[in-house]
Amino acid sequence: MSSEVKKGFLTVADISGYTRFLAETELEHANGILKDLFDSMIPEFKKSVTISKFMGDAIFAHAENTAYENSQFMVDFSKRVYNSFSDKKDIIRINTDCTCNACKHMDELDLKIFVHYGEYMNQNINGNEELAGSDVNTIFRLMKNNVVDDTGIEAYLLITEPALKAMDLDYGSSDKMFGYKEIEHVGKVNYLINDLFKNWQDSKNNVKYFIDKDDPLLIDELSEEFCVSADIAFLMYTKPEWRKVNLHADKIDIFNKNGSNQGIGTKLHCHHGDEVSKMEISDWNPGEYISLKFALPFGLTLRGTYEFVDVENGCIMKIRFGQVEGNNIVSKIMAGFVTKKLKKEFPPMFQGLLQGMKEFAKTISHKGSELS
Structure with missing residues (x-):
């Protein structure tokens, strides 16, 4: 006992x-x-x-x-x-x-x-x-x-x-x-x-926004295995104090529609120096996936899904982005230019995110086996 x-x-x-x-x-x-x-x-x-x-x-x-x-x-x-x-x-x-x-x-x-x-x-x-x-x-x-x-x-x-x-x-x-x-x-x-x-x-x-691996993608799916469960990995990306660390942000402003709870409709402003990345949660399925809608220049938008799949010794995080979208003549004209730029920038950027989260998972799992 x-x-x-x-x-x-x-x-x-x-x-x-x-x-x-x-x-x-x-x-x-x-x-x-x-x-x-x-x-x-x-x-x-x-x-x-x-x-x-x-x-x-x-x-x-x-x-x-x-x-x-x-x-x-x-x-x-x-x-x-x-x-x-x-x-x-x-x-x-x-x-x-x-x-x-x-x-x-x-x-x-x-x-x-x-x-x-x-x-x-x-x-x-x-x-x-x-x-x-x-x-x-x-x-x-x-x-x-x-x-x-x-x-x-x-x-x-x-x-x-x-x-x-x-x-x-x-x-x-x-x-x-x-x-x-x-x-x-x-x-x-x-x-x-x-x-x-x-x-x-x-x-x-609610309308489901889930970018599947068979959908037209901006870049190939990116993935990494972590030593923690899908529940914990989801928290690594969504828990405010952990999200800030993993995104290397100076600060993240959170604008919730439902009090202090995050969910569909929550807007996030991620500050890196003078740059501010704006995104909105379009689908929220804790422990499984979160989908985001990113605001891009020229009125363009991009949807992405971050999926978390449990495996024997932890989980795999998968990142997929759909194609750049525009809703007016100017944005559609600029879509090709922005797409080309993102195709070059995104792979190393998000591989870096995955590697950083992998190390973060090791850190929190070492602090106590109950975290994994």
Whole structure:
């Protein structure tokens, strides 16, 4: 048994409507549906956090990975889990014509996710390792709340104030999605609510911008293998403090549409001396890829995709650029000149980026194996 006190994120994904669904539907079909829904979420958990235990209608996990701090990683992780859950419900619904109660009432099942940050330790109970501590108790106590009554949101992400601070995300007590719960022996726990169902709907409606290897490319695909996971490599490029280091920027201004969270529509101004490179996030898929739209001279634009693929001992980062685009006569006339210039400049520039990120990956992995 380890008595070491650890600090990190705690998270619970709780299926709402679970008890009623089992009680009022055919057990065989109900179990099959629930198994499919859990199976849709488990890969996301195993990829990014450590599962502590399964609790019938919920998954409890933790992550003491310090790379996740000072970033929105746990918010993006929660959205990925919910999207996988809801996508699976859609697939089951489309692929069945069964009229049993379980299949008819499947839509009554939904998901709530809770994220907290604090201390915990491993405790051996009858030969089973479980997490223990006041913060563990806190996250479970938060599962009973008035969020649905107060907001009308059935599928939500509840992020506690300690977790928001650990992520370095802006929040305000005046926000209509800001709430609190008084917990005996703990006190007042503040939290912020995020509508997961709305986010899932928005993600389905968003236009996908993904430059594939078979698309017309500006230059050949560039790639490099790193000694860290795709999750960490994605953070190496997107986490503000790490992005600045890897891009060798004097500073990077970030203009977000959604509070302090980066995502589709976020604009980035990267300063190198007197030069400012302007880009906009056009697609955001944490741990898998990010697509950017670059502003070029003469009103030209260029789209690029940075993809992260897990492999046995880390991941491979792949960079692909589409062709230079213009939307007026002047820009189209200048497109050939700019294309020729970029074809010459980009290969060494972005090979340099990849090599620098490779060394950065080694540095952070040496600081602690938990980062990889």
